Amino acid sequence: MDLSSIEIFLAVASDRSVTKAAKAVGRVPSNVTTRIQQLEEDLGACLFSRDGKKMTLTREGETFLAYANRLMALALEARQAVRPLAPSGTLRVGTMESTAASRLPAALTQFNQMWPDVSLHLTMGASRDLARNVLADVLDCALIARPPKTMREEDLDFDAELEALEMETVFVEDLLIVLPSGHPAIKSAADLRVGSLAALEPGCTYRRIAENWARKTSALSTSELGSYHAILASVATGNTAGVMPRSVLDLMHWPTAVQTHQLGPVETLLVYRKDDCPSAFSAFHEVLGATKGRDVRLAAN
Amino acid sequence: MDLSSIEIFLAVASDRSVTKAAKAVGRVPSNVTTRIQQLEEDLGACLFSRDGKKMTLTREGETFLAYANRLMALALEARQAVRPLAPSGTLRVGTMESTAASRLPAALTQFNQMWPDVSLHLTMGASRDLARNVLADVLDCALIARPPKTMREEDLDFDAELEALEMETVFVEDLLIVLPSGHPAIKSAADLRVGSLAALEPGCTYRRIAENWARKTSALSTSELGSYHAILASVATGNTAGVMPRSVLDLMHWPTAVQTHQLGPVETLLVYRKDDCPSAFSAFHEVLGATKGRDVRLAAN
DNA sequence: GCTTTAATTCCGGAAAAGAGATTTTTCATT
DNA sequence: AATGAAAAATCTCTTTTCCGGAATTAAAGC
Incomplete structure (x- = not known):
């Protein structure tokens, strides 16, 4: 049982789909299937019931879900606790309205609890503007939507801007x-x-x-x-x-x-400049990665 | 960061030696060294200070130790929570005096909390007698000392009895x-x-x-x-x-x-019959594996 | 019933883990 | 100090596991 299996499990549980989950965790569906099967075998219990093409949590799956969340949170806390230099200062984060509403609340709450010394500046905006502001060093990072391939080909400027930045899929x-x-x-x-x-x-x-x-x-x-x-x-x-x-x-x-x-x-991407990686950003990055796939569901409960 | 790394970390932390820890977790010293280095790199912090041939926990290592214990405990709880058939009935465990005194208290406490329906019968005795009693189905399992190779060669009867049983090193x-x-x-x-x-x-x-x-x-x-x-x-x-x-x-x-x-x-071995594996025993086995390397140190604090 | 979509299975290549040998460092003893 | 024993680190080689893509199977929608 390693934590990457649990991350995969959480993704499948929240999306109720291995295809979506695979995208969310940056893997291929067959791999997700395998890892879930391994996890089930390891635990000696059936976590999902496969009725048709839907993946629904079983009774055991539901109870494991609670533990999975706690394990991820604890691992994150452990990671942050041993961080050699405590982040401080200001972190300027850009985000789409939608992400701010649905995905960020849990991550921001956790981040704020952990690093009260960081003052977090949140800017809402459209993906294009946000990406530009990151490039121009007006923002440290941003959460933006990645246009599908056909649209990127029609808008080579935007595409070039994205290429100049480091990016990572965090939600789908x-x-x-x-x-x-x-x-x-x-x-x-x-x-x-x-x-x-x-x-x-x-x-x-x-x-x-x-x-x-x-x-x-x-x-x-x-x-x-x-x-x-x-x-x-x-x-x-x-x-x-x-x-x-x-x-x-x-x-x-x-x-x-x-x-x-x-x-x-x-896909929702986290974009940031290739060169700079302040301590506060690494911490934010980590929190975001560890809380992804948990927020909407938690809010729904 | 997977749980096996944490198990290795706990072993090194409690033994303050990679050689001992390697034996305790059934691995080779070079592997333990590598995994610890990987863990340190992953966390971006130095967990041990290598002064000479001693491995002492650093400040960060101490704080991580607390999390490592909690993570292992939580993972164990998760595992037990999804166990399809709750163990019950009687489990007859044999143990050496020494193991009962130093290693078992934490494991037994945890087991009892988790499975109050299992009545645990503890029998103290010498390794030879215990092994015989497991073979004769008077005990379900036992914790015994493995004689060094030279002694095993002088006592082929005992050796043969051990070969007839399933065994696993749990402490050194x-x-x-x-x-x-x-x-x-x-x-x-x-x-x-x-x-x-x-x-x-x-x-x-x-x-x-x-x-x-x-x-x-x-x-x-x-x-x-x-x-x-x-x-x-x-x-x-x-x-x-x-x-x-x-x-x-x-x-x-x-x-x-x-x-x-x-x-x-x-080495202290957990021995049990090859054929039978009642639910209560699997649960005990799991608890023992997850709590090993934590008891003496916890008691010392 | 056919098409589409999603999950699973199968397989080959790549990456990581583990074991053993070797080296380096340290501690104890002379 | 010099020597020898012991332990950790390093290196290399083997084995295992993991991951991604192609083919397969099964279910849902039209």
Whole structure:
């Protein structure tokens, strides 16, 4: 039983999918399958029940999940406790709205508890702007969405900027189109019966992915809103379709089960300059890595 | 950072020696050195200070030790929590006096907390008798001393009995001759200025090792005593030399620093029948493995 | 029923772990 | 000091394990 197995287990448990989990932990699905099987054999218990293509935790899996979280937290604490030079000073972190809402709360709480001497400056923004600010040393690091390959080829500037930075996948989001209640299911943008798309600012990668998807088959306008709450409210009026990751939608326990359409997985990257790596950043990096895949689920409980 | 590294770390920390630790965890010294170095590199901190041939924990090493113990305990608990069939019934465990005194308390406490439904029958005895009782199904398992190779060759019966059992090294004891205060240092039994050796019953492996050592150069009688406390008391009178492992001596915070002579390392084996493996035994086995190398030190704190 | 998607199985290459031999350092003894 | 024994570190070689890709199987959606 090593901690990487537990990381993999947590990813599968939270995504209920080996494919997604594999992306989240930067491995290949077959490897995830194998490691889970090894873990189950080692423990002598069945952690997941494979009904169909869903991976649901068994009774034992649920109890192990609690321990897995505690083990990861304890290992993280141990790691931080022996850190030779205690981080201090200021750390300037850029993040997308969505990540700040769904993924960061737990990590930030833990980080703040552990290193109260670091003053953490959080800046929200669109992925493009954030990446530029990291390059320009306005930010120390940022959490941004990686555009899919086809979009990167259309926007070589952004791609070049990313290449100049160190990057690492930390989350994988399911990007959704959220439809008004009562709207029929859709296969493509042509089936949309709304007047516009509701999204954040123009530099937002999610917005651009959605616009790319929409313009193939229809000519929708985009209405720009300031927050995901505003987007959902706008969807509720019945005449717009919202764009947001599933993790954000999950947070906003919306009264009725909403109709959604998947645009596919989008990776969230942690980017930082190749040269500099202050102590506070290493600590943040570590906390982020250890808490990933735990936040949304914990909040849901 | 995987749990096997932590197990190795705990062994080195408690033995303050990579050679001893290597034996305790069933590995080769070069491997232990490497794993410790890897762990230090991974944590980015120096865990041990190598002053000469001693491995002493650094400040960071001490703090990591606390976490290492908690991690092992938590991992053990996780393992037990998902055990499909909760152990119950009776488990008959045989043990040497010395092991019962120095190594078992922590393991038994933990086991009892975890599985209050198992009634644990503890039998003390000499290694030979214990091994026979396991073979005869009077005991489910036993902790016994493995005689050194030369002695095994003189006692083929015992050796054959051991071969018929499953066995596993769980501890490594430093076997000592304890001398009365004021006795000069000795190189061999010829230098002894006492009338007799104080030891336990004839079937005791430690006693036989000491007698073997003594008879090479001198003709000492053995006085048989019922407990290690009695042996130490007898040594205190000035006319006997006691035989006991260092871990036992450490427990009995003896007023004055006593003079000792090393007879060398002796492995403690957990033996059990090859065929049968009841649930309660697996649980005991697991607890024993996870708590090893932690007890004496914890008691000393 | 066919297509798509996801999980698993199988296999070859790569990386890491373990064991033994060798070297270096240290401690004890002369 | 010089010598010898013992222990840790280093090095090299072998073995094992791990990882990624291709093929396979099974389930869900149309």
